[in-house]
Amino acid sequence: MVRKNSRVVAMLGLPICNVSMQQAIASIDGRIQSGCCYQIATANLDFVRNARKDPELHKVICDCAMVLPDGYPLVLVSKLLGRPLKGRLTGADLTPELAKLSAAKGYRIFLLGSSDENALKAIEILQEQYPGAQFVGHYSPAAAPLDKMDNEEIVRRVHVARPDILLVAFGNPKQELWIHRNRERLKVPVSIGIGGTLDMIAGTTRRAPIFMQQLGMEWMWRMLQEPKRLAPRYFHDMVALARYLPVEMLASWAQSRRQSSGSLRIDQRDGHCVIAVHNALTGELCGRLRDLVSDAIAANQDVTIDLFGATRIGADGVGTLLDVRRSLMSHDLKLYLLGGNEAIQRLLNAGSLGFIFPNETIVARTRLRIPLLAASLRSTRV
Secondary structure (H helix, E strand, O other): OOOOOOOEEEEOOEEEEOOOHHHHHHHHHHHHHHOOOEEEEEEOHHHHHHHHHOHHHHHHHHHOOEEEEOOHHHHHHHHHOOOOOOOOOOHHHHHHHHHHHHHHHOOEEEEEEOOHHHHHHHHHHHHHHOOOOEEEEEEOOOOOOHHHOOHHHHHHHHHHHOOOEEEEEOOOOHHHHHHHHHHHHHOOOEEEEOOOHHHHHHOOOOOOOHHHHHOOOHHHHHHHHOHHHHHHHHHHHHHHHHHHHHHHHHHHHOOOOOOOOOEEEEEEEOOEEEEEEEEEEOOHHHHHHHHHHHHHHHOOOEEEEEOOOEEEEOHHHHHHHHHHHHHHHHOOOOEEEEOOOHHHHHHHHHOOOHHHOOOOOEEOOOOOOHHHHHHHHHOOOO
């Protein structure tokens, strides 16, 4: 389902949810109750670098039900792109809130990864903070490459525990890829990659003081604790930021600056919904587009978004396209993008988003009449 209150901002190629902690927890609560299986990621700059060099990981993150902003650089980037995020939602902050939710709603939590000692210590601390929180198991599998892990044993343990929330502490990209590859077998309502969160809660890794977190300097505190491991990583992350951010900002700036308000036109043809965008796809128009796609999903219709009349797309507009694509795919429906001027194409390419639409058609040069879209697009591949 495309949630009417969802807000997604595309930055550096990833669809980042612009939500508060309270909104994120409410969304997770609703997803648990839905009975479906969802994957959630907590992304930082390292996710961006890893995703941009690994198409499988990039697609996995774009397919997540929610991608929460863990790293402070993402907050800064959102301001530069004109769509500021409400703040960071780190795994270390999210996990205690999930324990609180468990205590209130009786949700069952399983911890996967870290060490047995740290997992047990984290459970002890969280249960002391939130009496009634239900931790139904933990497992620290032997260290192994992703393709050589004993997935049968891991899945068996998870099945026995029957959790509502699975927290996976393998680190990125391993945890995101592992959840994606095993999600259907796990049958857990919500699975979340939390990196080194359990080590922080257990106290093995000391978290930065609050004032350093608020100043966006937590990365420095962590690097001083583990310089050999984190200094090279942070260096490569900053190189990636310097490589990708200027290209994305230039592509965004190069679009038409006309301030004409945007509008949408909808047409129905042979069970196919066509939504034509005129002028700017940003702001309130993104919510209206999500509503129309929600209606199409309810009617079991594929969707074509006609961008020939679009003059520009904001970061929230690109985020909305990624969001509705994910929602349609989760219902075995397809999204087609029609047209888009050269500036819009450059913007999508700046985020390496072309391959994110492998089952969709992007028609860039030939404008097709709306009544013929459904038949034409199904037989066209670019």
